[in-house]
Amino acid sequence: MSATMQHIEITTPGGPEVLAYREVERPVPKANEVLVKVYAFGLNRPDILQRQGLYPMPKDVTPIPGLEISGVVEAVGESISKFKVGDAVFGLTNGGGYAEYCVLPETQTLHKPEQMSFVQAAAIPETFFTVWANVFQMGRAQAGETLLVHGGSSGIGTTALMLAQAFGLKTFATVGSDDKVKALSSMTQVINYKTQDFEQEIQTATEGKGVDVILDIVGAPYLEKNLNLLRRDGRLVYIAFLGGAKAKEVKLGQIMMKRLTITGSTMRARTTEEKARITQDLADQVMPLWQQGKCFPMIYKTFGFNQIVEAHEALDTGDHIGKVVIEVIQA
Template sequence: MSQAVMQQVIITEPGGVDKLAYESVAVPAPKADEVLVKVHAFGINRPDILQRQGLYPMPKGVTPVPGLEVAGEVVAAGSDVTKFKAGDKVCGLTNGGGYAEYCAVPESQTLSIPAGVSFAQAAAIPETFFTVWANVFQMGKAKAGETVLVHGGGSGIGTTALMLCKSLGIKTFATVGTDEKVQAIAGLTDAINYKTQDFEQVINEKTDNGGVDVILDMVGAPYLEKNLNLLRRDGRLVYIAFLGGAKAKEVKLGQIMMKRLTITGSTMRARNTAEKAEIAQGLQEHVTPLWAKGECLPMIYKTFKFDQIQDAHACMDTGEHVGKVVVEVIA
């Protein structure tokens, strides 16, 4: 490797985008089970924003450098690595540290980039696809012929869920906050502007009061009652965030019992290596073939250069994006 020093992004203290800065550090050495990736691009995700704001504390032993997903070229591999070698093009779900020129990623959380997929596209894959696969398909058990409601349908997570459902024969509805977002994802789903329409009423009208089988929710408490009303018998409500509030004042327990509903949720960062490896295996088996055919590739809203990290975060802060925001380290 030609350089022993690299640039990485740090959070100087909790706050706004002005708290993001650069520092020079030694290039990391991969552990026995890791690959060292020369980062060509990385994705910006909502947890990164929360981490910058001081609202997403790091687990013990995890780097404070933000960045949950990278794409690039393997330049070194640990002694226990068997699937990848120097020169391989990969994307990976990091354990932090993705906002950098080099990043060490566990082999079990790394995927090969299919031919024809750009580094920018691949960088937008890991965090959202790992999250959606784990929550909608593993925990939510969504399957062909069912109906899924995705709240936050214009987000990176939302668009990923909608694309996967469409490719796998699952009907969807989605809520978004503007008419522009309704139009932007009209080709993927039946989108509803929750600010101008009652999504419960709209879905009931369009399903003859049949409701939905699975709901992926990142809003939380304000939607709980409507979610429970909309779920069919044996329905599954899966939480991945509580952007609208984490405490519900009232819960209709009778509906949960009578409909045999399941309410669950998860965070990706809290999962252990084995759990993340299982998710990666599911993606490798079921989704990588779709990417290779040009299907289910991430919707990229905007790309920024490495020296524009504050602008990239400011873009996410507006909430106007549809799909993913990506930073290209090597254009």
């Protein structure tokens, strides 16, 4: 058995063309890690930012991109108790997913349900971890409440909508094209922010009551409308600020009078213990849904391992609805 593998690295900040294949030594799992033969890995916006030089890695994190994988356990560290060689798994990496082999912390790894393909499993970790942590842990979303998702057609967006509905929330989503409106119309009430005023549309639909939780990727340009839409004790959760990070004016009185909470987070900055809690929550709360064939991720397009440039080009367009996935091994 060869002790080497191929991985994909970023040669210099830039476009998809800066991604290159390299022959390297296969990683060795530490005591608390599993080595996974990668069958598929998902692409995410942080990968794009990292490729562009806008998402620098901490010193102790591999510069090889890739935040989520699925595959089969090839070897286990000496402290591993939950997994064995041959298990089909998926999980959240600490980087290094763009490869034929990758190590996963045991506490960020889940068994793959039989009903789920490796491609589907690879599209889960980054988005489901992010949505669970931000919408359900920090955002405290509960059955009977209403959730607004900005960027509803993204991997994060479609995941948030599916999970919210599965747990009894009413949902709204904003998107940027009529094609995306059509694609999501069976899941939620969808608003094309380019042709409609999302604040007005939601106020009308809710009879002026607004929403309880907002998951936002836009940032500063939407702040005023978001605050206007939130009900008393509402929660605004940021996971990106694609439209701008600095708001010129904030209505502090409105925040106080409504008792609003404004928060946000990134997944990479979370501690090992925090990620372990999210993993356990998903195992307890969401795994039963997956085992019933529910809440599978929406896959936009699948590419082969030798098509990483084309896959990044597809993600760069912003036209995708759901996840872009690389299939390393056809199963």
